[in-house]
Amino acid sequence: MRTVPAEAITAALRDLCITINHRMSADMLAALERAHAAEESEIGRTVLARLLENARVAREEWFPICQDTGTAVVFMDLGQDVHVTGGDIQSAIDEGVRRGYREGYLRASVVRAPLDRQNTGDNTPAIVYTRIVPGDRVTLSVLAKGAGCDNMSRLAMLTPADGRDGVVDFVTRTIAEAGPNPSPPLVVGVGLGGTFEQAALLAKRALLRPVGAPSPDPGAAALEAELLRHINDLGIGPGGFGGRITALAVHVEQHPTHIASLPVAVNLDCHSHRAGQVVL
Amino acid sequence: MNPTALKTPLAPADIERLHAGDEVLLSGVIYTARDAAHERLVRMIASGDPLPVDLSGEIIYYCGPTPARPGRPIGSAGPTTASRMDPYAPALLEHGVRGMIGKGRRSAAVKDAIRRFGAVYFAAVEGTAALLGRCVRSAEIVAFPDLGAEAIHRLVVERFPVVVANDCHGGDVYDEGRAKFRR
Numbered sequence: 001m002r003t004v005p006a007e008a009i010t011a012a013l014r015d016l017c018i019t020i021n022h023r024m025s026a027d028m029l030a031a032l033e034r035a036h037a038a039e040e041s042e043i044g045r046t047v048l049a050r051l052l053e054n055a056r057v058a059r060e061e062w063f064p065i066c067q068d069t070g071t072a073v074v075f076m077d078l079g080q081d082v083h084v085t086g087g088d089i090q091s092a093i094d095e096g097v098r099r100g101y102r103e104g105y106l107r108a109s110v111v112r113a114p115l116d117r118q119n120t121g122d123n124t125p126a127i128v129y130t131r132i133v134p135g136d137r138v139t140l141s142v143l144a145k146g147a148g149c150d151n152m153s154r155l156a157m158l159t160p161a162d163g164r165d166g167v168v169d170f171v172t173r174t175i176a177e178a179g180p181n182p183s184p185p186l187v188v189g190v191g192l193g194g195t196f197e198q199a200a201l202l203a204k205r206a207l208l209r210p211v212g213a214p215s216p217d218p219g220a221a222a223l224e225a226e227l228l229r230h231i232n233d234l235g236i237g238p239g240g241f242g243g244r245i246t247a248l249a250v251h252v253e254q255h256p257t258h259i260a261s262l263p264v265a266v267n268l269d270c271h272s273h274r275a276g277q278v279v280l
Numbered sequence: 281m282n283p284t285a286l287k288t289p290l291a292p293a294d295i296e297r298l299h300a301g302d303e304v305l306l307s308g309v310i311y312t313a314r315d316a317a318h319e320r321l322v323r324m325i326a327s328g329d330p331l332p333v334d335l336s337g338e339i340i341y342y343c344g345p346t347p348a349r350p351g352r353p354i355g356s357a358g359p360t361t362a363s364r365m366d367p368y369a370p371a372l373l374e375h376g377v378r379g380m381i382g383k384g385r386r387s388a389a390v391k392d393a394i395r396r397f398g399a400v401y402f403a404a405v406e407g408t409a410a411l412l413g414r415c416v417r418s419a420e421i422v423a424f425p426d427l428g429a430e431a432i433h434r435l436v437v438e439r440f441p442v443v444v445a446n447d448c449h450g451g452d453v454y455d456e457g458r459a460k461f462r463r
Contacts, residue, residue: 040461041457041460041461043301043303043443043457047405050405050407050408050411050441051405051407051408053408053411054407054408054409054410054411057410057411057414058356058410061410061414062349063346063355063356063409063410063413063414064346064355064356064409064410065356065407065409065410066356066358066406066407066409067343067344067345067346067355067356067357067358067406067409067413068344068358068360068406068409069346105346105347105348105349105355106346106347107344107345107346107347107355107429108428108429109344109429117316119427119428119429119430121428146406148360148361148383148384148406151361179384179385179454179458180383180384180385180403180454181361181363181383181384181385183383183405183406183407233462233463234458234462235457235458235459235460235461235462235463236458236461237457237458237461239383239403239405239443240383240384240385240403240454240457240458241301241403241443241453241454241457242453242454242456242457242458242459242460242461243457243461244461270406270407271406271407272406272407272409
């Protein structure tokens with residue numbers, strides 16, 4: 001049994017919230033560079049060049065990459081041989097988010113009750129998903145999830161008869177209907193299978209994968225390539241002003257499902273995609 | 281294409297000359313307002329109350345900026361999704377607002393109001409929020425301070441880059457751009 005103080009979780013999350021909101025990840029920068037090289041639309045290339053310039057200014061001058069610094073979605077893989085001491089885990093996570101958003105001059109974007117809409121003032125509570133895993137490590141992944149793209153995400157309970165074509169059609173239609181609103185070019189997370197809520201969680205978790213890294217499953221990787229082709233044929237383009245690059249990558253995560261079901265969830269992330277990970 | 285430099289508030293002739301897809305650099309005063317501020321403004325208009333700030337002829341920017349670091353007027357300041365303001369925009373255009381800055385498509389009712397009142401809807405790129413924040417010379421909260429990031433800020437901007445999304449002639453950059461590249 002290894003001991004990890006709750007304070008270590010807080011400190012790590014504080015730093016991670018600040019880092020991902022100011023420093024665009026290498027995989028995301030590379031994806032934007034590739035898009036800039038491939039884009040045929042003049043205004044599309046202008047938008048992509050500005051996104052790269054924005055990333056440089058954010059990093060060098062300490063401006064957040066985007067003013068929507070997101071809901072802090074925390075994925076925790078907690079080793080079963082870890083004993084967290086000196087506080088409860090949810091509070092430790094919330095305190096890390098609170099410090100990160102306050103001390104990092106990040107926007108408080110969370111309201112207490114969905115209908116009363118009082119801002120909590122410190123971007124807490126975090127959204128937390130925990131898995132108990134073998135080992136004595138704590139892996140914390142954070143997604144600073146913007147709302148504009150989350151709002152355009154969709155879930156469908158398809159039938160087995162809908163099959164692969166039904167999945168391709170639903171995912172492509174979701175992006176077509178979202179149009180310019182989710183701030184393309186997008187990172188598209190697709191959750192396939194499981195149950196109603198599991199599909200949505202798979203779609204969100206798919207966003208944690210390095211941008212453009214194909215699924216290790218050959219079938220899923222082929223589906224990702226097909227979906228990307230269909231999405232980039234839509235013509236929506238960078239900023240939605242028209243162009244070839246509407247998505248930078250499609251990541252598909254699958255799970256066994258019921259004989260009667262074919263759940264598919266599409267979670268969109270914008271051209272300011274911010275994700276990061278730390279292992280304690 | 282070279283961007284057109286314009287001073288705010290925009291003259292009717294400036295708006296008339298703009299077409300969907302034109303790149304524009306705005307300099308002068310613009311006002312931020314997003315969901316919660318719109319709800320209040322339109323409620324005040326409906327009940328005949330005076331608005332806390334005179335918006336006639338002005339441009340509203342759908343933006344909730346990040347907090348300013350010490351020594352700066354503002355943090356990052358990109359646009360939010362404009363369609364959430366669609367239920368309120370026609371009433372504000374009727375009240376005299378002449379420009380809006382946001383991202384994403386507008387409803388048929390808003391596009392119709394843009395034509396009727398000779399207004400313009402500009403798109404900015406959300407992922408350039410740091411660059412947009414750097415264009416802000418000064419910022420002060422002029423209404424609804426209790427709303428935090430959603431308060432109405434009076435911004436003075438310099439060469440703030442936008443694209444004409446919906447012009448007063450019925451042009452729509454999103455429809456036109458997509459049609460060109462759809463396969």
